[in-house]
Amino acid sequence: MVYEGLSDSYTALLDAAKEAMGRAYVPYSNFRVGAALLDDEGNIHHGCNIENAAYSPTNCAERTAMFRAVSDGKRPGQFQAIAVIGNTEGPIAPCGVCRQVLVEFCSPDMPVVMGNLKGDWTISTVAGILPGAFTPASLDNGER
Amino acid sequence: MVYEGLSDSYTALLDAAKEAMGRAYVPYSNFRVGAALLDDEGNIHHGCNIENAAYSPTNCAERTAMFRAVSDGKRPGQFQAIAVIGNTEGPIAPCGVCRQVLVEFCSPDMPVVMGNLKGDWTISTVAGILPGAFTPASLDNGER
Amino acid sequence: MVYEGLSDSYTALLDAAKEAMGRAYVPYSNFRVGAALLDDEGNIHHGCNIENAAYSPTNCAERTAMFRAVSDGKRPGQFQAIAVIGNTEGPIAPCGVCRQVLVEFCSPDMPVVMGNLKGDWTISTVAGILPGAFTPASLDNGER
Amino acid sequence: MVYEGLSDSYTALLDAAKEAMGRAYVPYSNFRVGAALLDDEGNIHHGCNIENAAYSPTNCAERTAMFRAVSDGKRPGQFQAIAVIGNTEGPIAPCGVCRQVLVEFCSPDMPVVMGNLKGDWTISTVAGILPGAFTPASLDNGER
Numbered sequence: 176m177v178y179e180g181l182s183d184s185y186t187a188l189l190d191a192a193k194e195a196m197g198r199a200y201v202p203y204s205n206f207r208v209g210a211a212l213l214d215d216e217g218n219i220h221h222g223c224n225i226e227n228a229a230y231s232p233t234n235c236a237e238r239t240a241m242f243r244a245v246s247d248g249k250r251p252g253q254f255q256a257i258a259v260i261g262n263t264e265g266p267i268a269p270c271g272v273c274r275q276v277l278v279e280f281c282s283p284d285m286p287v288v289m290g291n292l293k294g295d296w297t298i299s300t301v302a303g304i305l306p307g308a309f310t311p312a313s314l315d316n317g318e319r
Numbered sequence: 320m321v322y323e324g325l326s327d328s329y330t331a332l333l334d335a336a337k338e339a340m341g342r343a344y345v346p347y348s349n350f351r352v353g354a355a356l357l358d359d360e361g362n363i364h365h366g367c368n369i370e371n372a373a374y375s376p377t378n379c380a381e382r383t384a385m386f387r388a389v390s391d392g393k394r395p396g397q398f399q400a401i402a403v404i405g406n407t408e409g410p411i412a413p414c415g416v417c418r419q420v421l422v423e424f425c426s427p428d429m430p431v432v433m434g435n436l437k438g439d440w441t442i443s444t445v446a447g448i449l450p451g452a453f454t455p456a457s458l459d460n461g462e463r
Numbered sequence: 464m465v466y467e468g469l470s471d472s473y474t475a476l477l478d479a480a481k482e483a484m485g486r487a488y489v490p491y492s493n494f495r496v497g498a499a500l501l502d503d504e505g506n507i508h509h510g511c512n513i514e515n516a517a518y519s520p521t522n523c524a525e526r527t528a529m530f531r532a533v534s535d536g537k538r539p540g541q542f543q544a545i546a547v548i549g550n551t552e553g554p555i556a557p558c559g560v561c562r563q564v565l566v567e568f569c570s571p572d573m574p575v576v577m578g579n580l581k582g583d584w585t586i587s588t589v590a591g592i593l594p595g596a597f598t599p600a601s602l603d604n605g606e607r
Numbered sequence: 608m609v610y611e612g613l614s615d616s617y618t619a620l621l622d623a624a625k626e627a628m629g630r631a632y633v634p635y636s637n638f639r640v641g642a643a644l645l646d647d648e649g650n651i652h653h654g655c656n657i658e659n660a661a662y663s664p665t666n667c668a669e670r671t672a673m674f675r676a677v678s679d680g681k682r683p684g685q686f687q688a689i690a691v692i693g694n695t696e697g698p699i700a701p702c703g704v705c706r707q708v709l710v711e712f713c714s715p716d717m718p719v720v721m722g723n724l725k726g727d728w729t730i731s732t733v734a735g736i737l738p739g740a741f742t743p744a745s746l747d748n749g750e751r
Contacts, residue, residue, distance in 0.1 A: 198680050202743065204491070204518065206458060225677045226518065228743040229558035230492065232707050233518040234670070239678045242671045245657045248630050268453040270517035271419030275664050278415070299451070307448065309412040311634065311660040314350060342536050346599065348635070348662065369533045372599040373702035374636065374658065374665040376563050382522070383530045389513045390527045392486050414661035419520050455490065455516040494746060556741040559710070563703030592739060595731070597700040602638060 178296045181288075185298070188213055188258035189290045195221035195236065196260055202226060207262060210236035212244055213255040220244035237273035241280060251280045258288040266290050266297045274305040322440045325432075329442070332357055332402035333434045339365035339380065340404055346370060351406060354380035356388055357399040364388035381417035385424060395424045402432040410434050410441045418449040466584045469576075473586070476501055476546035477578045483509035483524065484548055490514060495550060498524035500532055501543040508532035525561035529568060539568045546576040554578050554585045562593040610728045613720075617730070620645055620690035621722045627653035627668065628692055634658060639694060642668035644676055645687040652676035669705035673712060683712045690720040698722050698729045706737040 176193065178186050188211045196209025203226045212220040222240030226233045234242075237259055244254070257277065261267035266289040269277075277287070283302035290296040302308070320337065322330050332355045340353025347370045356364040366384030370377045378386075381403055388398070401421065405411035410433035413421075421431070427446035434440040446452070464481065466474050476499045484497025491514045500508040510528030514521045522530075525547055532542070545565065549555035554577040557565075565575070571590035578584040590596070608625065610618050620643045628641025635658045644652040654672030658665045666674075669691055676686070689709065693699035698721035701709075709719070715734035722728040734740070 195678065198678055200677050200682070203746070204458065221678065222674075223678050225674055227708060227711050228746045229523070229560065229707050229741055230514065230518050230521040231523065231558070231560050232670070232704050232711075233521075234666070234674050235517070235519070238664070238666070239674045242654075242657055242666050243675055243678065245632050246627065246630055246653065246655050246671045246675065250632070263457060268451050268457055270453045270519070271415035271417070271422070271449055272517065272519050272664050273415070274418075274449075275415030275661050276659060279659050279664075304449075304451065305415055305418075306450065307412050307443070309414040309661055313407060313412055314348065314635070314660045339534065342534055344533050344538070347602070365534065366530075367534050369530055370662065371564060371567050372602040373563050373597055373667070373704065374662050375667065375702070375704050376526070376560050376567075377662040377665075378522070378526070378530050379661070379663065382520070383534045386510075386513055386522050386527045387531055387534065389488050390483065390486055390509065390511050390531065394488070414663070416520050416661065416663050419517050420515060423515050423520075453517055458491070458516045492746065551745060556739050556745055558741045559703035559705070559707030559737055561703070562706075562737075566703070587739070592737075593703055593706075594738065595700050595736065597702045601695060601700055602636065 176294055178290060178294055181296050185258065185288045188256060188288060189260055189296065191219050191221055192258045192260040195223045199223040200225045208236040208259065208267065210240040210257060210259045212240040212257045214244060214249050215253045215255060235270055235273045237269050238276050241276050245280065252282065254281045254285060256286045256288065258290065260290045263291045266295050269304060277301050278305055278308045278310055320438060322434060322438055325440050329402065329432045332400060332432060333404055335363050335365055336402045336404040339367045343367040344369045352380040352403065352411065354384040354401060354403045356384040356401045358388060358393050359397045359399060379414055379417045381413050382420050385420050389424065396426065398425045398429060400430045400432060402434065404434045407435045410439050413448060421445050422449055422452045422454055464582055466578060466582055469584050473546065473576045476544060476576060477548055477584065479507050479509055480546045480548040483511045487511040488513045496524040496547065496555065498528040498545060498547045500528040500545045502532060502537050503541045503543060523558055523561045525557050526564050529564050533568065540570065542569045542573060544574045544576060546578065548578045551579045554583050557592060565589050566593055566596045566598055608726055610722060610726055613728050617690065617720045620688060620720060621692055623651050623653055624690045624692040627655045631655040632657045640668040640691065640699060642672040642689060642691045644672040644689045646676060646681050647685045647687060667702055667705045669701050670708050673708050677712065684714065686713045686717060688718045688720065690722065692722045695723045698727050701736060709733050710737055710740045710742055
């Protein structure tokens with residue numbers, strides 16, 4: 176895809192996300208999403224959304240990518256960027272559950288690249304999409 | 320509680336959240352949270368966090384309050400404000416899952432009052448805590 | 464409804480579940496479910512399913528009923544029975560997430576009454592629908 | 608490990624699950640779980656549990672393995688067996704959420720091998736651990 180004004184590396188990440196999107200399992204919504212997560216060694220961990228008849232066990236693309244990475248041994252702080260794509264009117268927006276998972280593993284200033292199939296894109300950061308997040312520190316600092 | 324500079328109505332909402340906090344079921348984290356949701360008729364729907372040994376079925380205070388309200392017949396657009404409280408260092412921060420549930424039922428400019436047991440507080444809005452959210456419209460507009 | 468061969472008390476519980484079913488919020492699946500949970504004092508806690516555009520924050524009827532009860536102060540061991548109803552071909556089946564929540568709060572032999580709108584019904588127990596469950600004791604006993 | 612009386616292939620699957628267990632991300636519970644999912648081509652998809660400070664976004668080992676497989680292109684009906692392991696008193700028990708995800712993708716008679724680090728094991732099936740499950744057909748058959 177051509178994403179006008181977007182760097183080559185982020186374009187490549189969106190392209191990887193688009194490829195993963197093709198493997199989405201979405202019999203209930205028919206709403207396909209793909210994600211690609213870049214780690215500190217330059218490896219890309221892909222993910223698609225995976226639905227469930229009972230709805231709540233559904234897993235989004237961003238989480239699939241992150242769970243792949245962590246189950247391959249990656250740990251908090253070892254991620255550089257994530258790209259997400261869907262066939263949406265504007266650039267796709269990650270859901271709140273996925274934003275919470277990003278907060279667990281990524282630095283607040285990590286770039287989040289959001290695009291669609293028409294070439295629209297926007298960039299924010301983990302803190303930009305979940306400002307004032309509940310963090311691992313929130314749980315630890317609680318004087319329970 | 321005294322929340323310096325906070326209006327009487329929001330203080331009352333935080334007080335209701337604090338009362339609900341006492342009913343939290345938190346055998347795994349010991350981290351208590353309470354919430355109080357004000358609807359368009361002036362009724363308050365309370366909620367506490369409710370944990371589960373398997374972790375993922377855990378339900379937060381904000382969602383408990385919202386699910387109570389909806390199961391009592393309230394619908395999107397019929398909410399005025401929500402208050403959340405915990406025994407945290409600063410005002411408590413709702414998790415991403417709860418922010419997503421608020422987006423489903425509340426207007427973007429609905430006030431979200433966050434406090435703690437020491438009298439600290441802050442106010443944001445639904446859009447302020449989940450900017451550029453994935454919304455019901457995101458799903459509908461998708462040319463799947 | 465007439466549920467042939469079912470006791471009056473369980474029929475009343477299914478009727479309460481059916482009433483709650485009317486308040487389901489199901490814009491994505493149009494699949495309505497209702498639940499009614501009987502506690503040790505004879506009170507009924509109702510619940511309906513409540514969906515979300517992002518799918519995974521969806522809450523089922525059984526969990527809504529349980530979260531209402533716990534947020535009203537009920538605790539593990541203080542439940543007598545639950546009834547669930549949907550407009551299904553046979554008696555409705557609770558999802559695995561809800562079964563896990565029942566395990567957290569109910570005794571293994573607590574009755575689970577499942578019905579539909581045509582008068583079909585069946586009864587099992589919490590252990591019957593989630594045999595060999597992961598329980599709070601599973602987590603505690605783990606030599607981590 | 609030696610699992611007395613267990614076939615070589617299932618022992619190998621439990622060994623793969625044990626290796627995945629080492630990559631668990633469990634800062635909150637310290638309760639490690641591993642899983643290994645065998646597909647119809649003889650490939651093994653591994654998974655570990657991955658926790659979150661907000662608890663509900665936590666993902667279990669079985670689901671991590673399944674989400675990996677599906678995001679690599681596997682589809683319902685293309686799985687042969689799953690093994691799960693934890694440091695539990697007896698063989699570990701999958702949670703209800705994971706059982707629901709298995710129901711979505713596996714045949715009712717697919718073997719589920721459960722073990723622990725001491726050599727205890729047991730085998731059931733998908734239908735054996737979630738009898739009378741809510742299935743994709745339940746949702747479709749509903750006369751909504």
